[in-house]
Amino acid sequence: MAYRATRRTETRKAEIRARILRQARQLIIETGFRGLTIAAVAARSEIATGTVYRYFSNKADLCVAVFELATEHEIDAVVLASQQGDSTLEQLTGSLTTFARRALRNPTLAYALIAEPVGPELEETRLRYRSLWADTFATLLEKGKDQRIFYSQPTYLSAAALVGAMAETIVISSTQQINRNHPNSNHANSQRKLSQTELCNHIVNFCLRAVVKTEVLI
Amino acid sequence: MAYRATRRTETRKAEIRARILRQARQLIIETGFRGLTIAAVAARSEIATGTVYRYFSNKADLCVAVFELATEHEIDAVVLASQQGDSTLEQLTGSLTTFARRALRNPTLAYALIAEPVGPELEETRLRYRSLWADTFATLLEKGKDQRIFYSQPTYLSAAALVGAMAETIVISSTQQINRNHPNSNHANSQRKLSQTELCNHIVNFCLRAVVKTEVLI
Amino acid sequence: MAYRATRRTETRKAEIRARILRQARQLIIETGFRGLTIAAVAARSEIATGTVYRYFSNKADLCVAVFELATEHEIDAVVLASQQGDSTLEQLTGSLTTFARRALRNPTLAYALIAEPVGPELEETRLRYRSLWADTFATLLEKGKDQRIFYSQPTYLSAAALVGAMAETIVISSTQQINRNHPNSNHANSQRKLSQTELCNHIVNFCLRAVVKTEVLI
Amino acid sequence: MAYRATRRTETRKAEIRARILRQARQLIIETGFRGLTIAAVAARSEIATGTVYRYFSNKADLCVAVFELATEHEIDAVVLASQQGDSTLEQLTGSLTTFARRALRNPTLAYALIAEPVGPELEETRLRYRSLWADTFATLLEKGKDQRIFYSQPTYLSAAALVGAMAETIVISSTQQINRNHPNSNHANSQRKLSQTELCNHIVNFCLRAVVKTEVLI
DNA sequence: AATGAATGAGCATTCATTCAT
């Protein structure tokens, strides 16, 4: 009986914890990290502010958890994509495309996760997850290297470079209106606006050229 | 007699402005952008808070100036490198190498400028400077594209990707001790530590492969 | 168990809100609107500054509430008076008298509400309340105009004029000691001090003459 | 020689003082009392901020002087009007019209002088000048009372009432757009917008009815 | 366990006033 109650309580606790995280994630998507206040999260989760502290001892703690949740979500999708497709090339193409497509579809979250200002206490987490992302691609790069279809390269470094290249391109693209108005960004002005598909293709092609041997890409 | 802005006064003004900027920069390095409060800057510069506003009309203004101070040097160096060398390929290689080498030499600042959290009011500035950097490379990419030695590609996008690829790699490399301790980053562990030169070469090669036609790279 | 807003809590909330308003009102009376700072209100209400913001989202909001608190009583009294009396003339006389009598009884507050400097963000509110007052009289004026016992006149304008005439007279009267000492105000000096009743009568008569046809006034 | 120099200096001092006052007045017209900062006045007067303190020991001092300047200007115009015209009625009509017309033509200044928020340290001055205005009309009222063409009334009180009636009407009219949008000001809505001439006529008529015997007004 | 009212340090910004030059 007592055991049961405990189990039920634990389930409930987990549910609330999940709800808080979900709402926090949503809040970031809607308002950026700046809008992520304990009060707002509590209100959206329909609990009291104090209650949030039952589940997360800190705001930083909560942030880290949100980060993890959001990132894992994305990483899972990329990992899944990297497991589909017959050849390693197909798998890499698939995972890169997934990464880019998802980020482009929800630029606010992508932006928040990659580039948006967060408290310095989160940086460690951010860096850890950057590495996680890199890992995702590193596995594939390693495979391709072994198969002699990718260039010989320090795969972990290249993987990081892939993540950086994609992230930066997406950030820049999501904020192009700002840049277009800026006198220095004349190169941006000289080009018509690309569709999301084109954008995605270009990014992925850039990445593939960097790691996959030319003859394999045809 | 009417008061004239003397040499002495002008010098003093410039000195104080420089002092503020220096202290702000130092503050960023020590505490991150988060620690950059007007009060702290004023205290460290040994002036009153109000005085800061004689030199910078805004906190954002001050930040922009710090940004500029820190970035201009870097961009100048890269631009200079892009003007040396006989062929476009040499020029691109030179500027990429310069970017990477300098960033690797002072990773803390590089990190702050590229990836550290800043107030949202600064994001525009950050993006502007990202664009400035991208522009630096975009010019070269355009030239190489015209000469048919670089792949046909939206140069501005590729330029952004180059910046992202390099920045990410450097950030990851500068914080490798964190990753090494992390269970998931097994790939990082499987590789011996690269020398800065090797690191730099690999990054540059990655970038070149992504934009320069294989036959040109030999 | 889930926390429910108890009667006790609600009462307490209302009490604190009332306390803030009371102290704010007192502060205005003692130091004018200029002395109405959040810090001062909080200190006098023996709460933290932040707490004030739980009850009023803005300083302006607080001011508006103080305004309302102070004004509503007055307006209610005037409206009530305008509903008593058989004829429209009696009703107008009654409400004008009520307005004047009450204002004369508490000139400090009347002064603050009508003439004291407030922050520009409050001007709208002040004007709104001026309008509210004007409205009170405008309704009666309209009625009298329809009955052909008041002059044909733009009633809203006349109503404003009535409010202005009464307010100014009261302000001047409440501060006569200043004027008496002033060399230029010889006319003030040439008249003996009027009793409050006489004062009130004169003001009301002035107003009536301005709007009510002479033959009706006899 | 020494005497001459002093004279010239004094003239110069007076000129600068006048310039400061003029610019301050203009500043009020353009930006309201809130925009009246020492720095702004100094800049517009093309002198240093510190220099302002050579001519006015306080900001309050300066404000008082501006007030006096601006008010005297207006009062002079009204007094002048009160001296033209053959009959006392004409003179009163003239001065009322002058007051209203000038205030309506430059509502910002009128508004600032009569109703805009200023520091409490200015209130005494404001009240003094209110009295001055009242005096202007009181003289005429006295004359008309003696001639048995105006009602028997405490002239100083009536004079204040005239000023109040006109000021309030003008303030309300100058800010009608605010009130029109407000749900409570339905009376304002029910009336088409009056031309400045009509407005002026109505105000003056209101005032005349309040003080001049009906048979004299015809 | 949950609540949410209360806290108060912290922040950017303004501006009258002073004073060394």
Add this chain to the structure above:
DNA sequence: TATGAATGAATGCTCATTCAT
């Protein structure tokens, strides 16, 4: 005498965190 740089107290407002109920 004029200058204008420097001052720093003051203000409105935010929000992570605590704690009595």
